[in-house]
Amino acid sequence: MTRCTLPAMAPTTNGELHSAFDTAKGAWGMCAAKVDMIADCQEKAQAKIDAEAASAAHE
Secondary structure, three states, X not given: OOOOOOOOOOOOOHHHHHHHHHHHXXXXXXXXXXXXXXXXXXXXXXXXXXXXXXXXXXX
């Protein structure tokens, strides 16, 4: 897993600015996907812990 980063950009024209915006949107999308993946993994792990704790409490 790596940290989310945005690429360095220094647009000087409207075309470059538009391209930079598209690049930034893509980078934020990738970051959001990483965060979602981590959240899903943590939820599954917590559910497993909770199920094991409940099972142990009933034994």
